[in-house]
Amino acid sequence: MNRQIMIIGAGYSGKAFVRLVADSAEWIGGTTRSDEHMDVLRTTGIEPFLFDGKEFSEQLRDALKRTTHLVASAGPDDGGDPFLRCLDGRLTDLLPDLRWCGYLSTVGVYGNHDGDWVDENSECRPVSKRSRQRVAAEESWQRAAGKCNIPLAILRLSGIYGPGRNACVNLANGTAKRLVKPGQVFNRIHVADIAGALDFLSAGTHHGVFNVTDEEPAPPQDVVTYAAGRMGVEPPPEVAFADAELSPMARSFYGENKRVSNAKIRKLGYRFRYPDYRKAFSEMCENGNWADPEC
Numbered sequence: 001m002n003r004q005i006m007i008i009g010a011g012y013s014g015k016a017f018v019r020l021v022a023d024s025a026e027w028i029g030g031t032t033r034s035d036e037h038m039d040v041l042r043t044t045g046i047e048p049f050l051f052d053g054k055e056f057s058e059q060l061r062d063a064l065k066r067t068t069h070l071v072a073s074a075g076p077d078d079g080g081d082p083f084l085r086c087l088d089g090r091l092t093d094l095l096p097d098l099r100w101c102g103y104l105s106t107v108g109v110y111g112n113h114d115g116d117w118v119d120e121n122s123e124c125r126p127v128s129k130r131s132r133q134r135v136a137a138e139e140s141w142q143r144a145a146g147k148c149n150i151p152l153a154i155l156r157l158s159g160i161y162g163p164g165r166n167a168c169v170n171l172a173n174g175t176a177k178r179l180v181k182p183g184q185v186f187n188r189i190h191v192a193d194i195a196g197a198l199d200f201l202s203a204g205t206h207h208g209v210f211n212v213t214d215e216e217p218a219p220p221q222d223v224v225t226y227a228a229g230r231m232g233v234e235p236p237p238e239v240a241f242a243d244a245e246l247s248p249m250a251r252s253f254y255g256e257n258k259r260v261s262n263a264k265i266r267k268l269g270y271r272f273r274y275p276d277y278r279k280a281f282s283e284m285c286e287n288g289n290w291a292d293p294e295c
Contacts, residue, residue, distance in 0.1 A: 005070075007030040012160065012164075012293065013157075027066065031049045053085070070095060101150055117261055161191070167223050167228075176227075176235070179246075180221050186220055188277060200265075216276040
C-alpha cells in the first residue's frame with residue numbers, strides 16, 4: 001500500500017519513523033512550529049510545513065489533501081489538541097484521501113496504580129495536568145475519527161529514550177542521577193520501537209489503543225547503573241528520593257507507579273526490537289551511537 005504520510009509535530013519520534021519508512025513511503029510531510037527546524041526536517045527527508053497550532057497555511061492544506069496516513073505527535077494544551085482545534089468540519093473534509101490516523105499519547109493517562117500491572121483496559125486515573133490533557137485529546141481524536149469511520153490507533157508511550165536521549169548522554173554531561181524510591185518502577189520505550197510500531201500499525205491500518213512500551217518495568221537507578229557499566233564509568237552516588245532536589249514536574253513523575261503491559265500489540269504481531277533497556281544500552285554502547293540522535 002502506498003503511503004503518503006503527514007506528521008503533525010515531527011520531532012524526535014517522528015523523525016525516527018521517517019528514517020524507517022523513507023524507502024517505502026511515497027511521500028512524507030511534517031510540521032514544525034519553528035522556521036529554524038525547517039531545514040532539519042528537510043535533511044531527514046520530510047517536506048516541512050510551518051504550523052503554529054492556530055491555523056493551517058494554504059501550503060499545509062494542499063499537502064493534507066494528498067495525505068493517506070496521518071500521525072499526530074503534537075502535544076495538547078489548555079485549548080485541546082492543536083490539529084483538531086484548527087479543524088473546520090470533518091477530518092475527511094480536510095483530508096479526503098485519509099485511510100488511517102495515529103495519535104501519540106502517553107502511559108501517563110493511567111496515573112498511579114501503586115506498582116500494579118495495567119493494560120489498555122485499565123482505568124485511566126490521570127494525576128498531572130498534562131496527563132489529563134492527553135486523556136481529553138485521546139477522546140477528541142476518537143470522536144473525530146469515528147465520525148468519518150477512519151481507523152485510529154492511539155499509541156500510549158512510556159518514557160522515550162534512544163540515541164541522543166539516554167542515561168549514557170546524562171552520564172557524559174554530568175546530569176545523571178540515581179534517585180532511589182523503594183518500590184518505584186518505570187517502563188520506557190526506545191525510539192526505534194515507536195517508529196516500528198507506527199510502521200506496523202499504519203501499514204496494517206490497525207485501530208484501537210496500544211501500549212507501546214518495553215517489557216521490563218524497572219527502578220530508574222538500575223538503568224543508570226547498567227549504562228555506567230557499559231560505558232566503563234562510575235555511576236553517580238545513590239540519593240534518597242526524599243532528599244533529592246527536583247523540579248515539581250520531575251517530582252510528579254515519581255507520584256505515578258505502575259507496570260505497563262505491551263501484550264496487546266505483541267499479540268497483534270509486532271515484535272519489539274528492544275524489549276528491555278539492557279539490550280538497548282548494550283547495542284548503543286557497542287555501536288558507539290548513543291550520543292547521535294539521528295541514528
